[in-house]
Amino acid sequence: MNTTELGIYFYKVLHKTPEKSGEEYITRNIICSYLKRLPNIEIIFNNTEGIIAKLSKNSTNKFNFGFRVELDAVETADATLHHSCGHDAHMAALLAAITYISKNYKNYSDNLIFIFQSSEEFGNGAKKMVNILQQLNIVITNIFALHNAPEIEPYQIAVKSGPTLSNNVTIHFNVELSSSAHLGTTCNVTHITDIFQKINSFNSNEIRLEISKIVSDGSVSSKPTHIELILSIRSFNYDLKDLINIEKSIIYTIKDCECVKKVSVKYLSKHYQIKNSTILFNRLKQFSNAVFLTAPNSLSSDDFSEYHAISTNQLYYFVGNLYNDNYKHLHTKYYRINFNFFKTAISSIIFLAYNTKAR
The missing domain is CATH 3.40.630.10 (Zn peptidases)
Structure with missing residues (x-):
């Protein structure tokens, strides 16, 4: 052949x-x-x-x-x-x-x-x-x-x-949520939506955020106590250290969301x-x-x-x-x-x- x-x-x-x-x-x-x-x-x-x-x-x-x-x-x-x-x-x-x-x-x-x-x-x-x-x-x-x-x-x-392709930081986010129903702080749809809207607010013409592999421990009868997701932050014009600073800003923004107790991250990859x-x-x-x-x-x-x-x-x-x-x-x-x-x-x-x- x-x-x-x-x-x-x-x-x-x-x-x-x-x-x-x-x-x-x-x-x-x-x-x-x-x-x-x-x-x-x-x-x-x-x-x-x-x-x-x-x-x-x-x-x-x-x-x-x-x-x-x-x-x-x-x-x-x-x-x-x-x-x-x-x-x-x-x-x-x-x-x-x-x-x-x-x-x-x-x-x-x-x-x-x-x-x-x-x-x-x-x-x-x-x-x-x-x-x-x-x-x-x-x-x-x-x-x-x-x-x-x-x-x-x-x-x-x-x-x-x-220059070809983009700088990229890919991170695993683990967001712990409040679950004290008797205190009225259990997360609902509005709270969860707010988290994703805050992340999306960092998107722009020069910075692209992509969320993948969203995982939650919630079910039909119980509300979630944590959310996990993989987030990629990419840019053609911003360098890698700028993207890492943006990732830190995203963490602070998520922490300010109602019902969020703790945010931890693990870096999966960094591409120059x-x-x-x-x-x-x-x-x-x-x-x-x-x-x-x-x-x-x-x-x-x-x-x-x-x-x-x-x-x-x-x-x-x-x-x-x-x-x-x-x-x-x-x-x-x-x-x-x-x-x-x-x-x-x-x-x-x-x-x-x-x-x-x-x-």
Whole structure:
């Protein structure tokens, strides 16, 4: 089968095994079992942080090209796991590209490294993987990551130079509520609504708040004593420390709500804005098998920026994955992969790997 067909095959296999961040055991086993069969590919790390594989003609720890994809799936609102963000497609595209590269080994003059990273959704997986790379004394000159974009056609690539995606703070909130019914302080609908209205008041054109996974101990016959929720605060223009200050303001505001006894928080992830390299941006634009679009300022986030600690240049780009207007909603059951995505994704990786020395 050709590389596109191989990518589709890997996708169908990986799509069946969605796993939580930090618990991608079956996924890692599938990937490692396959990589071990490829010529000229060596797995140099495999653990809960992810997998690192290399194609190298010497024993150096310096690599001219690196590529990162994500291992984890998404836990949706109904508490089920789905590959509804496309990480399975990203892994599949990289596996197909590695297959081609390994079999055409002599055509690649540079040392290449491939990273299958755990916990992109939750848990700051990139930070943990970067720590592993530093322990191994690995340095990467140019590192890339792609994501599918269900809003654009599969033959299109959206990319920009400079700031890309947003700074993001994701926090788990635990709000304890008053429950002394005889004192008349038991929470009611008005009190609960007030909490969410106060949180929503921090939304603006430049700051986006998203609430997910709301949990309460209330029932038909008893009122809640606590509410838990996950809150993401994102901005393209505000830096990370500004978002943390906003989170602190939200805590103070919630504490002032009637019936609130205590507010505690736990940080789930902190993502810095990605700074795309102009050198790598210009290099990708030489890829002739796609139509290029300018990626808009986005309130999405990704932990890929952590790789700046071990790499000189980073580039994050989007490959089109439009299925149709009914199936383009990431992180929902209404999401599908357009198999034409694989042709552009795989060939772009092969192109970048072959042209690792940015000129």
